[in-house]
Structures are given as structure tokens and as C-alpha cells.
Amino acid sequence: MLIKIYKKDVLHSLLQQEDTDKDKKITIDDQGPKEFKIHTISNEVYTIRGTYHLSNLLQELELAKENQEGIIEISLTEIKQQPSIRISKMIKEHYWDRLTRKLDRSGIEKILSDDKRDIKEKRLYVPFYDKEAYSYYQEVTKEIDHIILETLPEKITPEFVRSINDKPGILGLALTTTNHKKEAVPFLVPGGRFNEMYGWDSYFINIGLLLDARKELSKGMIDNFTYQIKNYGKILNANRSYYLTRTQPPFYTSMVVEYYEKYRDQTPISWLEECVRTAIYEYETVWMQSGKRLASNGLNRFYAEGIGITAEVEEGHYDYILHKYKNNDSQSIEEFRKKYLQREIDSEELDQYFLHDRSVRESGHDTTYRLEGICADLTTVDLNTLVYKYEKDLAYIIKNFFNNVFVYEDRKLRSEYWDDVASKRIALMNQYLWDEETGSYFDYNLLEKKKTHFESATGFYPLWAKICTADQAKSIIAYLLPKLKYKFGITGSSKASLHDVPEDAPQRQWDYPFGWAPHQMIIWKGLLNYGYQDLAEELIYRWLWMITKNAADYNGIIPEKFDVVNGTYKVNVEYGNVGSDFKYVPDGGFGWMNASYQLGLSLLPIEYKYKLNQLVDPDEIFSKINN
Template identity: 25%
Template structure:
């Protein structure tokens, strides 16, 4: 393990102390549904419930937003800490946004409402239902999620001739359309999609939609809608098959985003190639090959966001300094999904390799600064990045979630699926 000279290794006790700190911070991170600070800075969209924001006290005020995929990872950690009350609040807000827009926007700001974000959040609704047996929420959530899945994610602006979904924005007045579309993936901004995500069918987006259909199948089954449940399962399986057909790069032995216009894979690899393991899309043989691919992405302190650096594909619209989702940055959500997916396929040793390197870095930085950060440099283990876009901010949210979830994987030998059990529907017809 790479660590600074004289640095003590991270122990279970030190991790537990940080886990306790995070447990105590959740209530401090709650902002009102109609937050005055966010309203003044960012044209916020009021929410019916308070919610856990990602920002730390020293983060900029715009990080008081409820971002869609950030909230998903916070929900997972809140479930592991048994804070079902805070998860329920986030879910009610999500459903309220579907009532208003037909989808959950990128975040609860007017400037972000022309797009959504990679649709992971419904998985946390299913896991909340597993923990709570909240029948009322099940009945209210199901039709709203069907509306979002069909009315937004399967809408014309996401359809492609390839049979998988792309990402597009519906008219952000402030951003270059290519950047606005890329923001819908959550990777704002990156070289991964070579300048036009709408020409690709991203692995992360489509694996999230596989999981979304699986969630709807489970909800339908528990509501006694057997025909609907079978339909959703078939839809998930069909999309999974198409991902294997188009996004599997047999020469590299890894999943890559597919450019359906150029009819080729993108040139850079990313930890998003482990999302098919998380979604159950990969075959056992593909999963083993993804383990063999790990040296391309695993650096001294975790998984790097792209396997290489690249020049900005946006030219004057965005310089290299704005490509924060690129080498040498490592981002917490990508570590969570990759370790989770590898463990689901039984590849525990590779999962532990990622987990130890990543937690070593996060805990060591916390040891010296008392802060968790939005992203890290996984090459040198610090927080300085040449492409940080707006700097490296203190952050709770998904970084706290990574400590909670990956720490339990590493020190308690507790798979994430045990920490936050899946909604177990009566599958038999």
C-alpha cells in the first residue's frame, strides 16, 4: 500500500471513529425544503420536506441543493445508519418533483430543471421499502416512477437507433448543449464521451435504467400486478442484452460507452465499465475479464475516472481545467459502484484492494484536515487536481456514503447488499 513516510495505516477503530462522526453529521446537513440560502443564491425549487444536502458547512451555498444522484448515495448510507426518517423525506421530495415536472430534475434549482440526472435514485426507494415495509409509499411511488421511467427516460429525446438510451438536455439557456447533455450523466465535465454524449449510449445511464426496470418489477409484484412485473423484468433483460451486445469491448475485455453514430467504442476506459456488474448485466465470464482489466484503472489510492488524460474535446467552450471527471481524479460514487459490483460477482479480493487504497486516502486526508472532499487525486493521494474545475471542495454527501459503505465492506466483511438489503418481491407467479 502506498502511504506517506511515517503515516500510520488506517485501522478499523479509526474508520469507526469517522463513521461515528458521519452518523452525527446527518442532522447538521439537513436543509429546509424551501431553503432561504439556496433560494437567494440559485433560484431554488421549493421541496415539501427537508433533506440531507451534500455540502459540508464550508461548502459553497449551491451545494445545499438536492442533486438527484448525490442523494441516492446519501440515502444508501442513511439506510446503513438506520435513518429511515431522512430517507423518507428525500423520497417524498423526489416524488413531488415527478408530480411537477414528470421527472426529478438534475437538482432543485430552476437552472437545472431542463434535464434529470443518471436515474439511480429509484433503487434507494426500493431499499427503503425493504427496510420499512411502507405500503402507503409503495402505492404512491409506483405510478409516479412509471411516469418518470416511461415519460422521461424512454421519451424521444433519449431514444437512439441503437436501442439504448442517450443523454440530452431539454434547453438549458446557460450552457452549451453538449455540456448540458453531459451534465445529465452526472459527469460534468469529462473527456470520456469525446465531446458529444448524445452520440453515445453511456454504460452508466443504461445500467441505471436496467436497475430502474428491476425496481418497477419488484414494486409491481408486491402490489399484486403480476403481468406488469413480468413486463418490467423482460424490459430489464432486453436492455441488459443490448448493453452486452454494444458496450462490451471483446478486445479490451471491458465495458465501454458506445458511439452509435461512429459505430465504435469511445477511446477511454472508465470505472463506469463496472456498472454492468452492479446492475447484474455482465456475464460471469465478462465479470472475470473486468477483474483482469483492473490494473488499467486502479491507482495507488483508488480508481481513476479515466484511464488516460486527454485534451478537452470542447475547445474554447471548456478548457482542460474544467474536465474534473478525468484522470487523475477519483470520485467517491465510482468507487462505491465498482466495489459493490465486484463483490456481487464474488470477486472479493479485488474489491478489498480498491477499498483499502481508497479508504487509506480518504481517512488520511481527514486525519490531517478534518474534512471529507468531493474528489481526490488517486495518483498521489492528495486533493490537488490539475482539472478541478472549481477547486476541490469539502463535501459530505457521497463522500460520507463511501466511508460508511466501503468501510463496512472492508472492516466488517459486510456486502453492501447486506447493509442496505434489496426489496425482495414475491417473484413466483
């Protein structure tokens, strides 16, 4: 039912009455009466009750465009919509677009701004060989003040990256030609303060885009990754200058396969051929270079090159670590930090710490005590699962779409070749990472020559890539699930794995009690791969219930992460909770959280969707089933 109202009057009255903490949101923390009367232009009166419906009204008022008389038309049906339907619709119709960026005249200034760094000058760096891009960006920026356009050197070294840490900037992305005119290829950002294209975030975002039939945006994400590999040598942690020496967890072939399977009839084979060629190049140059990301045991590790303190972290982030290495008690942490940055203080141990720290950030799991201070010395379960997936994806593509042979640099690579290297990887994973005693996979420490036994959600990754035997899958679930499963999902690590962490040490956001969308999504798919449908549906319901409940109570919020033990987005941990700072309407939610919601709904049976909309507590459902 549609009603016409004066937007300014209704919005002002609603906020005055219901937004008692003056944060431009209506939540359960507000102390208003939670009952508001809407007066229409025809003097009809409608009453809206309850936090959820009142916050929906606030969102609809903000989204509606008023005419010259200040009148808007809003739908009472939208305001009273069931919560899961509304959240999913907001993601599909609003949030993806709010997260979309283009390096064109209308969007470039916003992308060049960087909330992580306090900088006055805005820089855009262009790859050495991309002369067309330089001309395009010259044209785009010629009428915009305070933008500096620079070309990167032909060879990008850690020393060069360090030299421009005080001159950070965005890195150019892919362009396309439409009607003989160059245009920027769109991409999506994670959300909140993150205003650039991130590595593994993009894979999970793309799952949501494919579910919501956002074909061009999904393809744009892949094309931008293709451009990054060709021009920067890798898929970057993110497309900012201080990330040039870091890659991210490899999901490129998964994105390609999932997109092509859905849109094969609308996609030329030449596009797939370019993606395969690019994936092989990345596989061989980024992951299989001996001594770097290819370790001595034949498995892979994260190994992000760089010098000194990372450029993107907030002030004070490393104080706990720097204090441990500071020998002079009369010297402040800030003085020590500056002298170390300027290389007036040499510390091989601290240099080694930051090699590991950068590698943690390359892993995407920044930060966790699983990897703290040792990341570059570990061949991890998650990374080797993902590289195995590349090998199997390439075998699948070549067999099914290229008549079982793909010519790459004068080599004829057949599907059997990729199946063979994948089989060898499984053998190595079972040799170094599989633990017979617990029946689970663990990261392997190359220096100590033993498994770490740190219990992490990444232990479920082999189920996602179908690496395990049925017996292995069963034992992994039996071992890890009781240690990681809580009321609202899977924690990043077990509580027990943190027992050696000092009490005064900072909490790490990828550990207990926090839960993250990519882990949940990988685990759901892994369980379904091995026939554990009931368990997958339970975990999906618990996760979606938490998102739905928080959104209903807190003005539609969809944040970066959750405390899955207590079921809240209010977390006191490093970096806070990105995506929770907004007014009126969530500003795009958060990319992979949006995607987890769309994926979860697509996998949930209709009877659970009904219970979700009634916000039936998960324990009311599953305690009965499990007992």
C-alpha cells in the same frame, strides 16, 4: 474522561500556538510545536500531542456549548479516539444534520442563497398546479424581506428557462401534513457551496443515511424525488430554476427498494404503490420518449434541452471553448460571450456544443473528455445500466409486493413484462456496447456508428446491476482494473484515454487522476456481486485509508473528490474541491464521501479496520497479498 475548562481561554491559546497559518484549522501544514497543555478549572494539566489529536481538540472546543460562566465539558476519550471511529461518529452524529435543509421559516433563506450566482433578489418558484404549496410558502416568507414568490407556467420550455436565467431561484419541494399543519419535507445537500437537492448525489447520500438508521431523512429524500417527478416532470439535476430542463442519472427505484427492504414493517404499502406509479411515469416519459433520451438504436442517452451557455458555471469556465469559436481576433472573449448570450451572434456549432455540455451535466459526470462535445450522441454504459436497474427493480417490486400485477393507467403490468424489457436491453447492450476484442463495455457513438473505446470507471457499472455473465465480469475486471486502479482507488478514466486531449486543454475533474465516491461504491458492490471479495476489500481499504489519512492530517476534512494517484484532496482542477473550505469543524463533510466511508466500514473485515486505525500503508498489506 471528562474535563471542565474555560472554552474561550483554551481555544484562544490553542489557535495562537498551533494554528500558525491562521486558517482556523490545525493541520500538518502548521508549524506549531504540536504539543499543547490544557489547564482545567480545577488546575489540572493535560498534554495533547500530534496534529490529529490537536485538531480533534479544536473540533471538540468548537462543538461544545458553554454555560453562563463560559465553562464547557469535553472528553479526552473523544480527542484521542481512533481515527476511523471518530470520522464515522462525526458523520453519524454531526455531518448528516449539518447537510440537512428544510424549506421552512428557519431554513428557507439559507437555501435561497446561491454561491454559484451573484444575485441580490431571492426567488422561490412553485409548480403551476400546487396551490397548497404557494399558500404555504406565502405564509413562510411573509415576514422575510427580499424574497419573491412566483408560479411556474403550466408548460416549461427551454425558451422559458432561458428567459429566467437572470432571475434564478430555488424550486419548491415536497410538503407533508402533521397535526393538520403543512410542513416542509427535509432533504440533504451535497455540501460546501451546493445548497440545493441534487439528483444522483441523493442516492449515494441515502446509502449512508440507511446505514446510520436515519429513517425519516432517507424517506424524505425519496418523497422529494417523487414530488419532483410529479411536478417538474423529472428528477432534476438540482432544484434550481436553471436546472429545469435537465434530469440526472436515474437511481430512484434503487432508493425505493433499499429503503422499503429495511423499513417494510414500518411503511404502508400505499407509499410503495405511489413510488412505483411515479417510477413508471418517469421511465416512460423521461427515458423512453423516442428522439430524445431514447436513441435510434433502442438504448438510452443523456439529452438535456436548453439554450446557450449554462447559467451556473463560474466566470471564465467556457473561455477555452469560446475562444475556439470566436472568429474576430479583435473581439474579447467576454464581448463574444455577451453577444452570443444575447443571440446577436448565431453559431449552430456552438449551440450544438452546449446541447452536449448540458447533457454532460445531466449525466452527473461534469465534466469529462469521455463525453466532451459528443454526450448527446452517445448511448452510454452507465445510463443503460441504470435504466436496466429500473426495469429489474420494477419486476422485483411487482412480483414480491403486489402479487405479480400492478395496474398503471388501465394497464396490468406484470413482473414478466419488466423482465422481458430488461432482457431486451441486455441484448442491445451486448450488440452495441460490448466489445469482444477487449472484453469490456464501451459507450456507443450514434453518429459514427461505433464504440468510443474510452476507458472509464463507468465500465464497471454492469457488474453493479448484475448485467454481466460471470465470464464477462471476469474479462471486464481483467481489462479495466490495471488501467484504472491506483494506490488509493479507481480513477474516473484511464490516463491513456486522454492521449488525444491537447496539452493546453483544461483538466476535467471526472478523468484521471481523480477518484469519486460514487464510482468506488458502485465498483465495490459490483465486485461483491460476482464473488470478488478480496479485491473489493482491497479497494475499500485503499479508499478509506486515503480519506482517513487526509482527515487525520487536515483537521477532519472530508472533501468532494480526491487525486487517487497521489492520495490528496489538494487538486488544481475546475471547481476546486468542494467541502475543503471550512473553519474549526468540517461543515458536514461531503454527502457521498460521508456515505462511502460508512459503506466501506460496513464492508471491511475487523482485521482491516484495525490496520486502518493504525494507518498501515495499503501497499504494505496488499503488495504482500498480491505477490
